[in-house]
Amino acid sequence: MLLAIxxxxxxxxxxxxxxxxxxxxxxxDPFGHAENIGNAIAEVLHLANQAxxxxxxxxxxxxxxxxxxxxVGMAAGTSFATALGLPMYSVMxxxxxxxxxxxxxxxxxxxxxxxxxxVAAYELGERVFGPAVLKPEELEQFADxxxxxxxxxxxxxxxxxxxxxxxxxxxxxxxxxxxxxxxVAPSAGKRVST
Numbered sequence: 001m002l003l004a005i006x007x008x009x010x011x012x013x014x015x016x017x018x019x020x021x022x023x024x025x026x027x028x029d030p031f032g033h034a035e036n037i038g039n040a041i042a043e044v045l046h047l048a049n050q051a052x053x054x055x056x057x058x059x060x061x062x063x064x065x066x067x068x069x070x071x072v073g074m075a076a077g078t079s080f081a082t083a084l085g086l087p088m089y090s091v092m093x094x095x096x097x098x099x100x101x102x103x104x105x106x107x108x109x110x111x112x113x114x115x116x117x118x119v120a121a122y123e124l125g126e127r128v129f130g131p132a133v134l135k136p137e138e139l140e141q142f143a144d145x146x147x148x149x150x151x152x153x154x155x156x157x158x159x160x161x162x163x164x165x166x167x168x169x170x171x172x173x174x175x176x177x178x179x180x181x182x183x184v185a186p187s188a189g190k191r192v193s194t
Contacts, residue, residue: 003041003055003080004158007073008065008093008110011036012154013044015055019162023047024155033072041076055086059161061152062090063177064118064131065110070176078174089161089171093152094120094131096160107142109134110150118179121145133179 002016011033012026025044027036045052060077063070074090081088094108103125109117112133120130121142129142139147164171 001050001055002057002059002158002161003044003077004059004154004161005037005041005073005077005080006061006093006152006154006157007033007037007069007076008061008063009069009151010153011040011073013040014154014158015044015048015050016158016162019159021155021158022050024153026153030069033069037072037076041080052080052084055080055084057081057087057089057161059089059091059157059171060174061093061096061154061157062174063093064112064133064179065093065177066113067176067178070178074174074176088174089165090174091157091160091164091171092120092131092177093157094118094150095127096156097148097150097152098122098127099125099160099163100156101148105145106148107139107145108148108150109139110152112179118150120150131177131179 004014006012010028014024015022023044025040058077058081097108105123107121109119112118116133119134121128
């Protein structure tokens with residue numbers, strides 16, 4: 001069984017038995033990732049009437065997404081997989097959204113804050129651009145693409161992982177895709193005069 005976790009927008013989990021979705025939970029709170037992730041994992045297992053030991057693999061969304069929310073899901077997935085000695089697969093969120101829409105010529109974008117967007121473009125199921133951070137006006141270069149909302153969830157992450165693994169696609173890169181530096185910077189330190 002595959003446990004999928006995503007915190008790129010809200011907090012969501014999904015449990016799959018093969019390609020069959022057994023249960024999914026989603027908290028649509030964009031700021032409560034740390035508070036919700038444990039409950040989301042416990043509830044999806046409870047809904048599917050499964051113990052944690054029944055899980056055989058974990059899939060996580062690796063972004064692009066804002067720093068704090070993304071790292072909560074990645075840390076939870078890594079901890080779950082490590083504690084039970086399970087393989088973990090990492091999925092680029094925009095790829096998961098694109099797969100759910102088939103072979104359309106699309107540009108997938110999600111909110112990157114700072115009046116910017118995380119963007120990737122796809123033709124015939126293949127990524128032809130991105131992921132990148134763009135200003136909304138820069139989407140004009142994709143005028144002949146259908147524009148779609150890149151909001152992702154654990155169900156899409158799980159479906160992409162299952163699809164990719166069947167095709168031998170490598171999902172081992174578990175580094176987070178932030179695509180830019182954090183909104184905060186380290187302090188320069190306290191100046192001391194002598």
